[in-house]
Amino acid sequence: MVEKIKALFLKYKELILYVFFGGLTTVVSWGSYFLLTELAHAHYQAAQWISWVCAVVFAFVVNKLFVFEDKDTSKRGLFRQIWQFVSVRIASGVVESALLFVMVDLIHIGDGISKIVVSVVTVILNYVASKLLIFRKQSNEEKRA
Secondary structure (H helix, E strand, O other): OHHHHHHHHHHOHHHHHHHHHHHHHHHHHHHHHHHHHHHOOOOHHHHHHHHHHHHHHHHHHHHHHHHOOOOOOOHHHHHHHHHHHHHHHHHHHHHHHHHHHHHHHHOOOOHHHHHHHHHHHHHHHHHHHHHHHHOOOOOHHHHHO
C-alpha cells in the first residue's frame, strides 16, 4: 500500500506540489489582501495589486525551486523565466482585477467571496502558463540555442 501511494505521488508530484505551493501562494495573496483591506483600510484594488506583488515573488521562487525543479541559473535563463513569469502574472492579475471589478462593482458580490472565486480562475491560468511556457523542460536543441 505504501509503495502504491509513493508511486502515485511520484507520478503526480509536480501537480501535487503545484497545488500545495499554490495554496501557500494563495495564503500569501489573501493574507496580505485582507490585512491591507481590514487593518490598513486600503481600497480593494490597491490591496489587490500589493497582494499580487507579494504572491508573484513568492510563487516564482517556489515554482522554480520546488514545483518544476528548474536548475537553470544562467543569467539568460533566469531573465527569460522572470520576464515570462511576471508577464503571465501581469496578464492574470489584470484578469483578476477585471473580474473583481465586475463582481464587486457591477454585480455587487462581496469582495471576499469575489476574491475566492476569481482566485480559482487565476490558479488554473497560471499553472497552464508555468507548465507549458515558463518552466517547460527544454530539449537538447533548445538548450544549445
